[in-house]
Amino acid sequence: MVGFDPRSVGLAVLRAxxxxxxxxxxxxxxxxxxxxxxxxxxxxxxxxxxxxGEGRRPPTLRVWEWASxxxxxxxxxxLSNEIDLEAAARxxxxxxxxxxxxxxxxxxxxxxxTYSLYVPATLVxxxxxxxxxxxxxxxxxxxxxxxxxxxxxxxLNDIASPAGKIGGAAQKRLASGAVxxxxxxxxxxxxxxxxxxxxxxREKLSDKGVKSAVKRVDPIRSQTGLPREKVIEAMxxxxxxxxxxxxxxxDDATLAQARELADSKYRDPQWLxxxx
Numbered sequence: 001m002v003g004f005d006p007r008s009v010g011l012a013v014l015r016a017x018x019x020x021x022x023x024x025x026x027x028x029x030x031x032x033x034x035x036x037x038x039x040x041x042x043x044x045x046x047x048x049x050x051x052x053g054e055g056r057r058p059p060t061l062r063v064w065e066w067a068s069x070x071x072x073x074x075x076x077x078x079l080s081n082e083i084d085l086e087a088a089a090r091x092x093x094x095x096x097x098x099x100x101x102x103x104x105x106x107x108x109x110x111x112x113x114t115y116s117l118y119v120p121a122t123l124v125x126x127x128x129x130x131x132x133x134x135x136x137x138x139x140x141x142x143x144x145x146x147x148x149x150x151x152x153x154x155x156l157n158d159i160a161s162p163a164g165k166i167g168g169a170a171q172k173r174l175a176s177g178a179v180x181x182x183x184x185x186x187x188x189x190x191x192x193x194x195x196x197x198x199x200x201x202r203e204k205l206s207d208k209g210v211k212s213a214v215k216r217v218d219p220i221r222s223q224t225g226l227p228r229e230k231v232i233e234a235m236x237x238x239x240x241x242x243x244x245x246x247x248x249x250x251d252d253a254t255l256a257q258a259r260e261l262a263d264s265k266y267r268d269p270q271w272l273x274x275x276x
Contacts, residue, residue, distance in 0.1 A: 053176025
């Protein structure tokens with residue numbers, strides 16, 4: 001019978017026991033934090049994820065607005081192996097390390113779309129990591145398709161189209177019971193700068209030339225013809241229609257905690273250069 005495979009039965013049992021939940025079991029908030037510099041963005045992710053895990057904030061969606069250029073490396077990456085620090089300085093890109101895994105990402109204000117989902121672990125209970133990635137980004141795949149982008153999920157953590165890669169996701173599961181899931185998508189990426197800064201991208205594409213590199217990170221702008229703000233508006237509209245979404249402003253206490261964490265952890269050279 002449809003829906004009675006072992007996995008479906010297992011999830012149904014978990015829901016009955018209160019260990020699993022569905023999208024519509026939660027009330028989602030859209031958290032506005034304004035334009036922020038890279039260290040503050042990293043800190044906000046950790047602070048908000050903690051709040052959700054501790055039950056002090058409902059499940060939350062946040063769209064990042066960047067105040068400056070950045071290169072973000074994953075928690076388990078080697079700084080020296082991944083990043084050309086001289087090139088990053090030349091392009092005025094602040095290098096930061098996030099708490100989630102995954103690869104390095106290059107961002108410029110206005111040229112990328114970054115969002116975070118902060119959800120209780122019950123929403124992905126019983127799923128493998130690969131399943132949870134696809135599950136948490138299914139809504140954005142649908143939203144992009146409504147905009148005319150033939151988007152799909154490519155395991156483990158890429159959003160792509162026949163024209164090329166659109167973006168990548170990363171996750172961190174906190175001991176408090178929250179899942180931080182964030183995605184950076186290219187709206188109008190400068191592939192030349194990206195390849196100048198990120199060593200691994202340069203090595204992978206050294207024999208293909210910059211023209212081919214541009215095709216690998218396909219900007220949403222070329223496929224929709226829409227301003228970045230309109231793409232984000234459509235994404236949020238789809239989420240709101242699907243699951244509900246209440247806009248809220250970041251409170252002073254949250255911003256203060258994030259500023260303190262940005263200074264004590266994310267600006268610390270030892271955190272950035274640590275050996276995973």
